[in-house]
Amino acid sequence: MKALVCTTPGQFDYSEKEKPESVEGRAIIKIKRIGICGTDLHAFEGTQPFFSYPRILGHELAGELVEANGAEGFSPGEKVSFIPYFNCGTCVACRSGKPNCCTSINVCGVHVDGGMAEYLSVPSASLLHGEGLSFDELALVEPLAIGAHGVRRADVKPGEFVLVIGAGPIGLGTMEFARIAGGKVIALDINNDRLQFCKDRLKVDHVVNALDPDITEQLKQITNGDMPTVVIDATGNQRAINNAFQYMAHGARFVLIGLQKGEISFSHPEFHKREGTLMSSRNATREDFEHVIASMKMGLVDPKTYITHRVQFDEVKAEFESWLNPATGVIKAMVEL
Structure with missing residues (x-):
C-alpha cells in the first residue's frame, strides 16, 4: 500500500508499505478521508512535543471498515471513524476513567504511525460507528472532540x-x-x-x-x-x-x-x-466523541463549514507546506483517498 512518511522535519516521502495483516482484536480500515490538524503541521515544522521521526502522520480519519476482528456490532463495509488515543487500560489514569491521559498512551500519528496511508490497523475497541454521517463529517469528529x-x-x-x-x-x-x-x-x-x-x-x-x-x-x-x-x-x-x-x-x-x-x-x-x-485538557474520551456525533446528527454543529482546502492523497506532499502559511487562508484541509 502507498503511505506518506514524514522522514524529518520539513520532509515528506511517499513509500510502499505492507498492508496491515488480520490480527484478532485489531480492525482494518480503508482510509477515505484525512483531516490535517495542528499536530500534523507542528510535526512537519519540528515543533511538536513527544515526537520522533520517521512517522506516518494523520489521526483525523474516516474510512470503510475492512475487517472488524472482535469489534462487536461492527460489520465490514460500514463507514467508521475511531478514537486515536490507544491506552493501556491498567494504569492509574485508565483505572480512574481517564484513558485520554494514560501513562503509556500511544496517539495515532504521533507516538505510532497514523493514517496517511491506504489502510490502517487500529484496536477494535477504538472503533466508532458512522451513524449516517459522511466521510468528511466523520474525519472531523476527533478535532471537535478535543x-x-x-x-x-x-x-x-x-x-x-x-x-x-x-x-x-x-x-x-x-x-x-x-x-x-x-x-x-x-x-x-x-x-x-x-x-x-x-x-x-x-x-x-x-x-x-x-x-x-x-x-x-x-x-x-x-x-x-x-x-x-x-x-x-x-x-x-x-x-x-x-x-x-x-x-x-x-x-x-x-x-x-x-x-x-x-x-x-x-x-x-x-x-x-x-x-x-x-x-x-488532553485528547478526549469516548463520552466526548459520542457528544460530538450526537451534536452533528442534531444539526447543532456543521463541521463541513471548516473545510477550506481539499486535495487528493497524491497531492499532499506538494501542498502541505503551503498550509503553514496563514496567507493561504486554510482552516481545515481535507485529504481524499
Whole structure:
C-alpha cells in the first residue's frame, strides 16, 4: 500500500508499505478521508512535543471498515471513524476513567504511525460507528472532540462568558461546544479573517483582535466589568498562554487545550487573589466523541463549514507546506483517498 512518511522535519516521502495483516482484536480500515490538524503541521515544522521521526502522520480519519476482528456490532463495509488515543487500560489514569491521559498512551500519528496511508490497523475497541454521517463529517469528529473535552473540563455553565483564544480548527470547535453548553463566547485571535469567520459562520457573540492595545478594556465592556469566568487557550502559543492569565475573572477557570514546549509564567499574587483554577485538557474520551456525533446528527454543529482546502492523497506532499502559511487562508484541509 502507498503511505506518506514524514522522514524529518520539513520532509515528506511517499513509500510502499505492507498492508496491515488480520490480527484478532485489531480492525482494518480503508482510509477515505484525512483531516490535517495542528499536530500534523507542528510535526512537519519540528515543533511538536513527544515526537520522533520517521512517522506516518494523520489521526483525523474516516474510512470503510475492512475487517472488524472482535469489534462487536461492527460489520465490514460500514463507514467508521475511531478514537486515536490507544491506552493501556491498567494504569492509574485508565483505572480512574481517564484513558485520554494514560501513562503509556500511544496517539495515532504521533507516538505510532497514523493514517496517511491506504489502510490502517487500529484496536477494535477504538472503533466508532458512522451513524449516517459522511466521510468528511466523520474525519472531523476527533478535532471537535478535543474542543468538547476542553469545554467539559471547564464545566461551562449557561450564561457565563467563555473566552476562547485561537480561532484555528480546535478553537472553532471549542467555541461551538461552549455555545452548545450555553456559554456566551468571546473569540480572541490575531487574524481578522478568522474572527470574521467566527462571526459569520459560527455566530460567535463577540470577537476581539489579540493585537489590539486595549484587550482588557474590551473584555471588561463585553462582560459588564467582570471579565470571563472561563478562559480556554487553543493556540499552544507561549506568549498567548502567559498573557491570558490577566483576562481571568475572580474565581475563573483557565483550561489549556493548546500545548507548547516552554514554561508557563504568571503572577502568583494576581492568580492567587482570583482563586483561579488552572487545568490542562488532553485528547478526549469516548463520552466526548459520542457528544460530538450526537451534536452533528442534531444539526447543532456543521463541521463541513471548516473545510477550506481539499486535495487528493497524491497531492499532499506538494501542498502541505503551503498550509503553514496563514496567507493561504486554510482552516481545515481535507485529504481524499
